[in-house]
Amino acid sequence: MHLIHTTVVGVLLTLSLSVFAGTAVEQRIIDEALTPLYSPHRAATSTGKVIPEHRFDDAKVCSGCHSDIYREWRSSMMSHSWDDPIYRALLSRASKASDGALDSFCTGCHTPTGLMTGQVTRADNQSPPSVNNPETDLPGVDCESCHNISAISGIDNGSYVMNDAGEKRVKYGPRQNAQSPYHETAFSPLHTESAMCATCHNVTHPLNGVPIERTYDEWFESPYRTAGIGCQDCHMKPVQGNSAIMGPERADRATHWFAGGNTTLLEHFGHQENAKRARALLQSSATIELIDPPTSLTAGQRTTLSLKITNTGAGHKLPTGFPEGREVWVDIKLSDANGKVFYRSGAIKNGKTEPNTKNFMVKLGDKNGKKVEVEVWRVTHIMSDNRILPKGHALVDYAIDIPADVQGPVAVNASVNYWPFSQAFVDNLLGKNKLTVKVETIVSLAKSFKITPTKSSPERLAKH
C-alpha cells in the first residue's frame, strides 16, 4: 500500500514538476517516451508488445464461475463503454476530425482490450452503429481490462500496465488467499485503491494538457481521501457472499454495479435495476436548504430567496466526469394560491436549461474564446468550473418580484436536478427523437409563504 502511495505521490510530483519545468509539448514528449506503444494513449503492456487476442477471455467465460459479479458488471455503464451510442457518435466525429490521430486515445479507455490486442480498426471508430442495435463485437471495460492490470505508470490518460502472462493466466485481485482452478491469482494492493480508477477517470487533452476530466484529482483533494474512503467504498460496496460459485463465503465481497449518474443510458440498455441504484446514489449526493427565509413575502415588492446546496454524498465534485454533458441545476417555481406560476428559473427550453438557470458545470473554451459544446478535442482552456466540491456547498440567490395583486399563500418549490447531457447535445449527436434524456431530481424542497399586502395595495387601502 505504501509503495503504491509513494508511486502516486512521485508521479504527481513528476507531473507537476514537468508542468512547471516545460511546455505542453515537452510534457507530451515525456508522456510518449514513457508509453510509446499506444500513443497518444498512455497504456503500456508488461512485454512492451501488443497482446495477442487469444490471451483475453470474453466476460461470459468468467461468468461461468463469477456469476453474481458478471450480472452486476453487465448492467453497468463500463460494460457498455464501447457500444454506448453517445460515445460512438462522438468517437466517429473525433476520428474523422483528427484523421484517426485520436483513435487510440479514445479506445484505450473505452475498449481497453480492443486496443491492447490491436483489434479495433479505424473503420470501427468511424462507423457508429444504429442507436437501437449496439454492436458488441468489442468489449467495453470488462473483467480482463481491470484484472490484468498489474501496475500503473501515472495517474491519467490510461496509464495502466496490462500484464501479458503468456499462456499462463494470472488475475490480479484484492485478496491474498484466493485460489481458482481456472487461473492463477496475484494479490494486488492497487485494486483496493482509488489509483486503480485514476488511470481512466482523469482525462487530459493529449496535445495541450488541458485537464478535461478530473474525477480522481477531485477525490484526491477531498476530505474523503484523508478519511481513507476511496472509489471502491462507494461504487463497489461490499456484501456478504462468495465471489465465485465454488469459492468460499466472504464477509465483504466487492460488488461490481459501478452505479454512477447516467440513468438515461442504463435505462436505454434495459438495466432498470442499476438505474434505480444510480438514482439512489444521486439522491444521496446533496441537500437543499432555504437560508434565512423571510417570515412572509410582501406583495408588489422584490424579495431575495437564498438556497444552499451541499454536496453531502459525492466523493468528488457534483457533478463530476464527462464535462460536455454533466449538469446539475436548480429548478425553482413560485406559484400563487391558484397554482399559477409567476416565477420560474431552471426550466428546459429548446433541449437545454433556460438562460440564467443557476447550474453547476464546467464550461470548456476554444482558441477563439468560444464555448465548446461538443467537439472536446478543440478545447484549449477551462472557461469556468463552478461544480460543488466534495463536502462543500454553493449558495444561490434569486431576486424575485412578487406581483402586487398576488393571491397568497405563495408556494415555493425548488429542486436540484441532474442530467448526464442535455437533450440538445443528444439530438446534435444522434439526430432528433433517437434517445430521450431523463431528468433526475436529486433533492427538493417545498415551502409556503403568507403574503403581506404592501401599503399601496388595494386591500390595504380598502381597510382605511
Ligand code: HEC
Ligand atoms: C472455473 C471457475 C472460474 C473461472 C472460469 C474464472 N474464475 Fe476467477 N476465480 C475463481 C475462484 C474459485 C476464485 C477464488 C475466489 C475466492 O477465493 O474468494 C477466483 C478468483 C478470482 C479473482 C480474485 C482474486 C483476488 O485477489 O481476490 C479475480 C480477479 C478473478 N477470479 C478474475 C477472473 C476473470 C477475469 C475470469 C475470466 C477471464 C475468471 N476469474 C474466470 C474461479 C474462476
Ligand code: HEC
Ligand atoms: C463518498 C462516496 C463516493 C466516493 C468516495 C466516490 N464517489 Fe463517485 N459518486 C458518488 C455519488 C453519490 C455519485 C452520484 C452523484 C454524482 O454524479 O456526483 C457519484 C458519481 C460518480 C460518477 C458518475 C458521474 C456522472 O455524472 O457521470 C463517476 C464516474 C464516479 N462517481 C467515479 C468515482 C471515482 C473514479 C471515484 C474515486 C476517485 C469516486 N467516484 C469516489 C459517491 C462517491
Ligand code: HEC
Ligand atoms: C473497472 C474495473 C473492474 C472491472 C470491469 C471488473 N472488476 Fe473485478 N474488481 C475490481 C476491483 C478494483 C476489485 C477490488 C475491490 C475492492 O477490493 O474493494 C475487484 C474485485 C473482484 C473480485 C474479488 C471480489 C472479492 O471481494 O473477493 C473478483 C472475483 C472479480 N473482481 C472478478 C471480476 C469479474 C469476473 C469481472 C467481469 C464480470 C470483473 N471483476 C470486472 C475491478 C474491476
Ligand code: HEC
Ligand atoms: C480502463 C479504463 C477504466 C478504469 C480502469 C475504470 N473506469 Fe470507470 N469508466 C470508464 C469509462 C470509459 C466509463 C464510461 C462508460 C460510458 O459511459 O460509456 C466509465 C464509467 C464509470 C462509471 C459510471 C458513470 C456514469 O456515468 O454512470 C462509474 C461509477 C465508474 N466508471 C467507476 C469506476 C471505478 C470505481 C473504477 C475503479 C475501481 C473505475 N471506474 C475504473 C473507464 C474506466
Ligand code: HEC
Ligand atoms: C483516460 C480515459 C479516457 C479517454 C482517453 C477518453 N475517455 Fe471518454 N470517458 C472516460 C470516462 C471515465 C467516462 C465516464 C465519465 C462519467 O461518467 O462522467 C467517459 C465518458 C465519455 C462519454 C460520455 C458517455 C455517456 O454516455 O455519458 C463520451 C461521449 C466519451 N467519453 C467520448 C470519448 C471520446 C470521443 C474520446 C476520445 C477523443 C474519449 N472519450 C477519451 C474515459 C476516457
